[in-house]
Amino acid sequence: MTIPEKMESGTATLSRREALIRLLRAAGLGAGAAGLGVWLSQRSSHPQEAIASSVKRGHSIAPNPALPEMAVVEGDDPAQLARQAVEELGGMNRFVSRGDVVLVKPNIGWDRTPEQAANTNPSVVAEMVRQCLQSGAKRVLVTDVSCNEARRCFQRSGIAAAAQAAGAEVILPDPSRFKEVDLNGEVLTTWQVFDAFLNVDKIINLPIAKHHALTGTTLGMKNWYGILGGSRNQLHQKIHESLVDLADFMRPTLTVVDCYRVLLRNGPTGGNLEDVLLKKTLVVSTDPVAVDAYVAKSIWNLDASSLPYLGMAARRGLGTMEFEKLRIRIKTI
Amino acid sequence: MRFLKPTRLRLYSQIFFFALFLLLLLRTEFRGSLTSSGQEIRLPYPVGLFFRLDPLVAASNALASHALYKGLLVSLIILIPTLFFGRFFCGWICPLGSIHHFFGSLKSERKRGKQWVDSNRYKRWQNTKYYLMAAVVVAAALGSGIVGWLDPFSFLVRSIGLSILPGTNYGLQAFLRLLEQSPWGMVQGIGAALHFLLGALVLNFKQPYFRQGVWLGALFVFIIGLNFRITRFWCRAICPLGALLGLISRWSVLGLVKDSAKCNDCNRCLLRCQGGDDPIGGVAWHQPECHLCLNCVGECPEHALQFKLFPAQQTEGANLQRRKLLTGLATGAAVVPLMRSTPGFAAERDERLLRPPGSVDEGFFLARCIRCGECMKVCPNNALQPALSQAGLEGLWTPILVPRIGYCETSCVLCSQVCPTGAIWEITAKEKGWSVDVGSARKPIRLGTAFYDRGRCLPWAMATDCIVCEEWCPTSPKAIYFRPAEVFDADGNPKQVKQPYLDAAKCVGCGACEKACPVQDRPAVYVTSVGESRSRSNQILLNRTKG
Numbered sequence: 044m045t046i047p048e049k050m051e052s053g054t055a056t057l058s059r060r061e062a063l064i065r066l067l068r069a070a071g072l073g074a075g076a077a078g079l080g081v082w083l084s085q086r087s088s089h090p091q092e093a094i095a096s097s098v099k100r101g102h103s104i105a106p107n108p109a110l111p112e113m114a115v116v117e118g119d120d121p122a123q124l125a126r127q128a129v130e131e132l133g134g135m136n137r138f139v140s141r142g143d144v145v146l147v148k149p150n151i152g153w154d155r156t157p158e159q160a161a162n163t164n165p166s167v168v169a170e171m172v173r174q175c176l177q178s179g180a181k182r183v184l185v186t187d188v189s190c191n192e193a194r195r196c197f198q199r200s201g202i203a204a205a206a207q208a209a210g211a212e213v214i215l216p217d218p219s220r221f222k223e224v225d226l227n228g229e230v231l232t233t234w235q236v237f238d239a240f241l242n243v244d245k246i247i248n249l250p251i252a253k254h255h256a257l258t259g260t261t262l263g264m265k266n267w268y269g270i271l272g273g274s275r276n277q278l279h280q281k282i283h284e285s286l287v288d289l290a291d292f293m294r295p296t297l298t299v300v301d302c303y304r305v306l307l308r309n310g311p312t313g314g315n316l317e318d319v320l321l322k323k324t325l326v327v328s329t330d331p332v333a334v335d336a337y338v339a340k341s342i343w344n345l346d347a348s349s350l351p352y353l354g355m356a357a358r359r360g361l362g363t364m365e366f367e368k369l370r371i372r373i374k375t376i
Numbered sequence: 377m378r379f380l381k382p383t384r385l386r387l388y389s390q391i392f393f394f395a396l397f398l399l400l401l402l403r404t405e406f407r408g409s410l411t412s413s414g415q416e417i418r419l420p421y422p423v424g425l426f427f428r429l430d431p432l433v434a435a436s437n438a439l440a441s442h443a444l445y446k447g448l449l450v451s452l453i454i455l456i457p458t459l460f461f462g463r464f465f466c467g468w469i470c471p472l473g474s475i476h477h478f479f480g481s482l483k484s485e486r487k488r489g490k491q492w493v494d495s496n497r498y499k500r501w502q503n504t505k506y507y508l509m510a511a512v513v514v515a516a517a518l519g520s521g522i523v524g525w526l527d528p529f530s531f532l533v534r535s536i537g538l539s540i541l542p543g544t545n546y547g548l549q550a551f552l553r554l555l556e557q558s559p560w561g562m563v564q565g566i567g568a569a570l571h572f573l574l575g576a577l578v579l580n581f582k583q584p585y586f587r588q589g590v591w592l593g594a595l596f597v598f599i600i601g602l603n604f605r606i607t608r609f610w611c612r613a614i615c616p617l618g619a620l621l622g623l624i625s626r627w628s629v630l631g632l633v634k635d636s637a638k639c640n641d642c643n644r645c646l647l648r649c650q651g652g653d654d655p656i657g658g659v660a661w662h663q664p665e666c667h668l669c670l671n672c673v674g675e676c677p678e679h680a681l682q683f684k685l686f687p688a689q690q691t692e693g694a695n696l697q698r699r700k701l702l703t704g705l706a707t708g709a710a711v712v713p714l715m716r717s718t719p720g721f722a723a724e725r726d727e728r729l730l731r732p733p734g735s736v737d738e739g740f741f742l743a744r745c746i747r748c749g750e751c752m753k754v755c756p757n758n759a760l761q762p763a764l765s766q767a768g769l770e771g772l773w774t775p776i777l778v779p780r781i782g783y784c785e786t787s788c789v790l791c792s793q794v795c796p797t798g799a800i801w802e803i804t805a806k807e808k809g810w811s812v813d814v815g816s817a818r819k820p821i822r823l824g825t826a827f828y829d830r831g832r833c834l835p836w837a838m839a840t841d842c843i844v845c846e847e848w849c850p851t852s853p854k855a856i857y858f859r860p861a862e863v864f865d866a867d868g869n870p871k872q873v874k875q876p877y878l879d880a881a882k883c884v885g886c887g888a889c890e891k892a893c894p895v896q897d898r899p900a901v902y903v904t905s906v907g908e909s910r911s912r913s914n915q916i917l918l919n920r921t922k923g
Contacts, residue, residue: 194408
């Protein structure tokens with residue numbers, strides 16, 4: 044902008060044309076401001092976070108009366124156990140169809156090594172990934188929302204490397220990928236859920252059997268804490284109700300409880316190798332309630348009555364806690 | 377041969393070392409690997425490289441600890457050539473110097489014509505840096521690492537690492553979110569591609585937060601802004617490292633030779649002079665101020681200026697005023713006893729003075745720590761924060777663990793790996809003893825002890841089940857235990873809950889319980905420094921044996 048050397052003396056006046064343009068400009072701005080103001084004031088409402096709605100629920104498959112509903116396999120090689128256990132239930136082709144997007148959900152909660160048995164056995168995770176891919180899955184995702192620092196958990200548990208090598212997409216729980224979701228539960232209404240768990244075709248729950256002070260043991264249903272963000276440390280206040288709500292929301296295709304190494308004391312974090320029992324067993328079932336009831340009974344000798352969430356889940360129609368009534372195949376390799 | 381002109385070579389060198397510095401700073405972070413299952417996690421790069429090159433840090437460390445922490449011997453690579461050739465480090469290598477060089481070259485209202493030329497003449501106040509250096513060196517000899525308040529790398533890492541980069545991350549994430557949530561598919565695609573690219577380069581996995589971040593950044597911007605008045609004010613007047621290098625370059629064999637017969641007093645050599653060392657004809661050249669940027673040689677239209685080995689011409693030394701030098705020495709000598717005559721760690725410890733794992737006892741710590749912020753930058757849980765008053769005035773910007781922001785990760789020892797001075801002594805996960813070889817005879821490192829606030833604890837005060845603290849407690853056996861208790865709810869109905877207790881003999885003070893406590897604002901379980909294994913006096917238990 045050039046500044047005139049001397050201001051014009053007061054005698055000069057605006058031309059009519061210039062005056063009109065100025066008036067129109069001012070009037071236009073005024074009208075615009077008024078319009079914007081009225082529009083914005085009509086939009087005013089109490090601020091609220093958006094809630095994701097399009098969520099696929101229920102990943103279970105149709106029952107097959109000819110095949111067993113639960114398999115318990117014992118042996119030395121964890122990968123072979125995983126293979127055999129699924130075989131007993133009719134093979135992975137029964138659970139995964141060609142083109143499926145499958146999510147495998149191990150427990151990668153803690154910054155611990157495989158020997159310390161705080162996370163799922165990496166060989167079992169890798170073998171499940173391989174089987175899904177062999178059955179024609181389009182993508183196999185492996186993820187968890189860790190308690191400890193996620194990148195350390197994924198690395199030191201050995202799960203990320205093993206799953207990646209087997210062909211899975213390993214997904215870190217990126218804090219920007221959590222969505223507020225309506226869980227439709229009795230105590231859990233809306234909650235932050237990691238979006239990798241939403242909109243997949245099949246979900247395989249792959250927890251490790253561990254001791255837990257509040258519930259006695261942490262198994263398959265407790266593994267669903269790992270889909271949540273937000274203040275999940277508040278869930279302990281109604282632990283049984285929230286477990287059932289989560290299980291109702293997730294409804295996995297298959298549950299595989301890793302009992303290869305079992306953390307008997309000081310769970311769920313562990314750390315001391317003296318607390319680890321080498322059980323060399325895998326328990327697989329299509330019934331998420333029965334499998335928890337079975338492992339609780341067989342390892343900790345806990346009856347279903349001492350784990351109230353099992354009865355609540357059964358009443359909600361998520362499965363049966365009377366595992367004795369299921370078709371169970373028990374095998375030792 | 378324009379690309380091989382000496383000033384061009386200097387520019388390439390500056391760009392290279394600045395890029396290297398930035399890269400190392402960005403990689404002062406555990407980024408994780410999906411392909412490696414390595415159990416002992418260490419950073420693959422020598423991220424503290426620039427501190428190891430810093431003779432001032434080495435001198436301070438040597439004076440304060442009567443020894444030299446591993447790696448600091450590398451600073452001889454800078455020290456010895458400086459003895460022979462002068463402050464080439466300031467002009468060719470120092471990344472902070474390069475930042476100042478860049479901003480000092482920008483056009484400024486305050487630097488025009490005669491004012492510009494005058495601003496680059498040698499000024500007596502440039503000696504301030506020598507007096508400051510004298511003060512911090514004496515402070516180091518008296519056992520205080522406050523040199524880090526002014527050391528250029530400490531200043532740079534603290535400002536960029538704890539303020540500029542976290543702010544950049546926040547801005548970029550917000551921008552990417554805007555793109556990715558746009559209603560147009562193409563914009564979303566661009567956003568996703570950018571996210572991938574930036575994620576591999578600069579973005580943090582989790583947004584880092586640092587206390588005092590705003591002030592650390594504002595101070596940095598202010599110091600940079602001074603360049604618009606006086607080119608490289610920091611380097612000329614404040615930088616104690618520049619002062620040290622200037623002093624020891626007194627007997628340098630490389631010097632500026634002015635051919636006064638050719639000089640026609642055009643003053644062009646002053647226009648882009650970095651050090652303010654008077655390359656003009658008719659006056660003596662101030663050797664200790666020169667950064668060897670070579671701009672004057674390149675600018676001189678008469679080719680009257682040349683750098684030569686074994687110059688015959690007389691040069692001006694630092695020319696310190698004895699009285700001011702004594703003032704500087706006295707300041708350093710007085711400030712340490714003054715800062716230590718307040719209660720501080722000797723008499724009244726701040727209960728929240730939790731130091732990183734591996735830290736040496738507080739007296740040694742304050743002597744060695746150069747307040748650089750490397751440990752805070754690297755902490756994967758964002759748990760380490762710059763202290764404000766917790767460690768006294770002397771401890772300003774030293775690291776403290778703030779469990780509510782982040783706890784100390786069980787197997788992590790990265791802060792001890794990056795600490796350049798041994799304030800956090802380098803340890804292994806095994807020596808830390810929280811995750812590897814648990815239950816062996818070795819005593820674990822303890823940062824403090826957890827305490828319960830039963831008035832806020834759910835099972836104690838509100839008849840509600842919880843014990844998340846027990847779930848998270850990483851020791852084995854757990855330091856947090858519980859007893860079933862019969863309590864009454866608001867309607868008077870009896871109810872069984874599990875009430876937590878703490879076994880101080882087993883607690884390592886990691887702060888996981890405090891972080892995990894669902895009482896979101898002031899937690900019902902919190903860690904204080906008492907029981908920290910580095911201190912002999914800050915203890916509770918008469919005989920705190922192995923857990």
